[in-house]
Amino acid sequence: MNTLLLRADNLSKLSVKKHNVAFAHFDWPDSIPHDTWWQSPDLLTPALTDKLQNYNQQELMELSRWECINSFSLNYTGELELIQEVSRILDKVKLDEAREYLFHLIDEENQHMWYFRKFCLDYAGKVYPNKKFQLEKASLTPAQDHFLVFARILIFEEVGHYFNVQNARDDRVHPFIREINQEHYRDESRHIAYGRQVLEHLAADALAEEGSDRLLAAQLDKSIAINIGALYNPAAYRDAGLQKGMQIRDALLSDPARIDFHETKLLGNFKRLMERIGIPLS
Amino acid sequence: MDTEEQKFSELCEWLRLKVKWQDSIPLELDLIENKVVNSLIFVEFLMMLEESTGLEIIIDDTLQPKVASLAAVKTHFFNQ
Numbered sequence: 545m546n547t548l549l550l551r552a553d554n555l556s557k558l559s560v561k562k563h564n565v566a567f568a569h570f571d572w573p574d575s576i577p578h579d580t581w582w583q584s585p586d587l588l589t590p591a592l593t594d595k596l597q598n599y600n601q602q603e604l605m606e607l608s609r610w611e612c613i614n615s616f617s618l619n620y621t622g623e624l625e626l627i628q629e630v631s632r633i634l635d636k637v638k639l640d641e642a643r644e645y646l647f648h649l650i651d652e653e654n655q656h657m658w659y660f661r662k663f664c665l666d667y668a669g670k671v672y673p674n675k676k677f678q679l680e681k682a683s684l685t686p687a688q689d690h691f692l693v694f695a696r697i698l699i700f701e702e703v704g705h706y707f708n709v710q711n712a713r714d715d716r717v718h719p720f721i722r723e724i725n726q727e728h729y730r731d732e733s734r735h736i737a738y739g740r741q742v743l744e745h746l747a748a749d750a751l752a753e754e755g756s757d758r759l760l761a762a763q764l765d766k767s768i769a770i771n772i773g774a775l776y777n778p779a780a781y782r783d784a785g786l787q788k789g790m791q792i793r794d795a796l797l798s799d800p801a802r803i804d805f806h807e808t809k810l811l812g813n814f815k816r817l818m819e820r821i822g823i824p825l826s
Numbered sequence: 827m828d829t830e831e832q833k834f835s836e837l838c839e840w841l842r843l844k845v846k847w848q849d850s851i852p853l854e855l856d857l858i859e860n861k862v863v864n865s866l867i868f869v870e871f872l873m874m875l876e877e878s879t880g881l882e883i884i885i886d887d888t889l890q891p892k893v894a895s896l897a898a899v900k901t902h903f904f905n906q
Contacts, residue, residue, distance in 0.1 A: 673882065673883075673884050673885065674885060674887070675869050675872060675873065675885060676865075676869070677865060677868055677869060677872070677885050677889075678865055679858055679863070679864060679865045679868055680864065680865060764865065768867065770865070770866065770869070773866070773869065773870075777873075778873050778876070778877055779876060779882070781872075782877070785830055788875055788877075789873075790870075790873060790874055790877050793873070
């Protein structure tokens with residue numbers, strides 16, 4: 545049994561053993577107070593920058609509420625896209641028996657989607673819509689297409705994973721929100737382990753044609769920019785009562801401390817994996 | 827309070843600076859077909875449009891013709 549198959553088999557057994565039905569798992573509170581941390585203050589987009597001092601604690605708590613809703617909205621819309629993309633290639637991607645785990649992945653992501661959407665609607669009355677819009681369609685071989693599906697999923701999951709871990713760990717965050725992050729973290733750590741193995745397995749075919757490394761790198765650099773940019777939502781700034789949301793977004797996205805945070809904390813694992821596989825990201 | 831016309835002009839100027847266009851972007855120019863915007867700039871353009879109008883822009887199959895040119899944007903989002 546090869547490494548991918550062995551790992552996928554073990555992960556499938558874990559998913560079956562754990563089989564947690566999220567629909568009945570959580571004890572949903574009637575409301576969550578506004579004057580509490582909905583997200584770790586260390587994860588707020590102005591954190592690590594000198595712009596943080598522009599806001600008082602009440603403003604930051606309100607921002608944490610809307611950035612939590614943004615983060616959960618991204619989980620909902622991202623997981624919806626993930627299920628669509630994995631379903632599209634389910635019968636085509638060369639995974640042999642390791643394909644089995646994809647059924648668990650879709651099952652678990654479906655449950656996550658349900659609770660993230662419910663949270664946003666119950667406690668904020670809205671889900672921020674997906675702002676992804678693909679204008680340029682690259683010409684890809686099936687192997688490149690399949691590789692990119694899993695690579696994009698891994699970028700999305702690695703970013704979300706960091707947020708889950710930090711929020712679950714931070715006892716300043718509201719206990720119910722910590723619990724949701726903890727629950728999500730447990731499932732996502734299996735998905736990330738699987739995704740990394742799948743990418744190593746699919747890389748050889750995806751890189752077979754000359755120039756594939758640069759083509760895939762360009763696509764992934766774009767995906768990274770979209771995923772990072774989505775964390776800085778001007779609508780969330782406006783909902784938190786902060787004016788000129790686009791100016792705040794531009795200033796924070798270009799702040800050196802934030803760029804370093806993206807590179808080290810959010811993208812470090814993914815970029816190291818791509819480098820090992822032979823895809824040079826910028 | 828900015829008028830609709832001022833807000834639209836500010837949006838056009840924001841896009842001109844973003845895509846480093848030398849003169850005013852012709853209102854009828856198809857921004858997508860002529861590759862004036864890429865996917866990343868387009869997303870920011872939609873965010874800026876939301877900020878200018880106070881509307882929430884939903885990305886669906888009907889959106890592209892409404893934002894293909896600045897003239898279309900003006901018709902669909904500023905002249906209501």
